[in-house]
Amino acid sequence: MASTTLDQVWVQTSPTRTARPLSCSGALLPLPLPPPQVLAMPPSLYCVIREGNKADKFPQKSLWEFRITGIDEVAGYLRDSVRRDMVWDGTSFFVDTEKRAVILRPEVRRDEQPADACRRAFSDLCLKNRGRFNNCFDKWLSKPADRREFHPIHVTEPAWQDLSIPLPARGIFGIITVGVHLNMYSVREVDGRELVDRIWVSHRARGENVCYSGMIDQVVAGGMDPTDRVDDLLAPGVTLKREAEEEAGLILDLGTKNMTSSCCCGQRKTIGTVEDAPAIAFYDCKGREAGRGNEGHLEPGVRFVYDLKLKDPTFQPRSHERGIERFEALTVDEVKRWLRERRWKPNCGLVMLDFLVRKNLITEADEERFGDIATELRRSLPFKFSQEGFPFLAPWE
CATH class of the missing domain: 3.30.750 (Transcription Regulator spoIIAA)
Structure with a gap:
């Protein structure tokens, strides 16, 4: 669904040149000072909330x-x-x-x-x-x-x-979808503080019949299977372990939460430790970008979110799945721009927006609808499954 806010152009214009008037003596009169230029805030990232909740x-x-x-x-x-x-x-x-x-x-x-x-x-x-x-x-x-x-x-x-x-x-009957997403990022130190430097993203494969063709995704993301269980309870950590290996060749140790990757010499190297983040919820009505067979389908969804800060900022994940065209490391500004340009798959854009909020990469000072964004990333859904706390899920301790 197009956003009028999204289509605004954020520019700084130069003052028009005018002829300087002369005084009676023929001297040039001083020009009045131009009014101070005020840069408008960039378009609101609330467009990501709207794009992921079109069932509203x-x-x-x-x-x-x-x-x-x-x-x-x-x-x-x-x-x-x-x-x-x-x-x-x-x-x-x-x-x-x-x-x-x-x-x-x-x-x-x-x-x-x-x-x-x-x-x-x-x-x-x-x-x-x-x-x-x-x-x-x-x-x-x-x-x-x-x-x-x-x-x-x-x-x-x-x-x-x-x-x-x-x-x-699934979307015809409006069944709730449940999945996991992993944000992978590197940091740099500035004046003794750690700042997010690069965020790794996935470019989805392209094709006429491909769902969300060419759009942006997290490096690891996937749906939960009924068999992803621990002690007979659904376990998002098990889903994350399976998806990390299938999509990026990464191995997750469920006991330590350490993520490892194969080196060129065949040995395994720990690249970071997975951290839990709050789940997000959304209620979408899929558009044409989801594929003609999915257009108009309802998708209420819950996504369990995890972060992985890379120990080695030079590490580069490699795609292991045909549905992924390539991985790429983006700057924070590039991530924001692509969110505004609606280049992200809608629910993946919500996960990314949540990451920006949690890492203070967008704040009330630079986002006019910050409060609405923070609230609506975790909206209420009309399903018992999405009740607060998910008491029927296996805890990951």
Whole structure:
């Protein structure tokens, strides 16, 4: 969603040259002093908040709850256009117009678990709606059954932790997404103080059918799988360990929080220690940059955030995944400029903005909407899963 503030040009103009008047004697009269030049503040970084929360244009009362029989909490929210255009007849889904809810009543077969029945019901629904919603289900349906990707449905009830939904249906049903992001940065000393020097970012791969093609991301970021657990509780640290190795070839020791990387000689070298940061929350409605098949999909999201200060500022991470074009170290000013230019993937931009706030790289003195930014990075979401403190997650001690 375009921002009028974002499109402002921040310039300093020169005074127009004028002819100097003459006195009666023919002498040049002194010119009046020009008014002092005042530089406007750069465009507000609040544009990042707006870009990551485009679902704000849909009031909560306009959405339809998605519920699953046997679970006493809302699992997702659907736009009214989805409720209207979806083919529900002949499926396991019931539309309750009085309660404005779509309810999945899975038919559990003999020797079948409820989660398996839900997966089957979702798959049947996708098949009935082939060719609808920008053909978002078609590519998924064209794959062999064992290669079709599913996304976890995050609820708090212990007996339902293995629920999942077809990946292209996740945003259709407005399922909450949960992931981890790692900010990697180097510092320099100035007058005995440590200042953030460079921030490493990831350039996403480019392509016509690539989600968020060419946009900016954290070096390590990814979604939480239901199997990322410690003592039967969901564990973001396990997700971070897996994603760090897959995307950047980094190895995280969950006991010490030390992150290591392979040297050219094959030995491992500690590059820093991971630090916890507060989680952020957002509620987006995806735009065209997410890919045509995702456009208009709702994404309420929680992101668990971690920081990694590099012990050796000369260290350079290397991409280990095809979906990453390259890594690059940016200055703080470059990061801010690219945020204003909307070059960041929206939820990654929120994580980066949060880092700038926490490291005092933006303050009330240089950001007119600083208070709004600090508040809305951790907005309330209408899901039990996002309740304060996340008591059902494994602590990382």
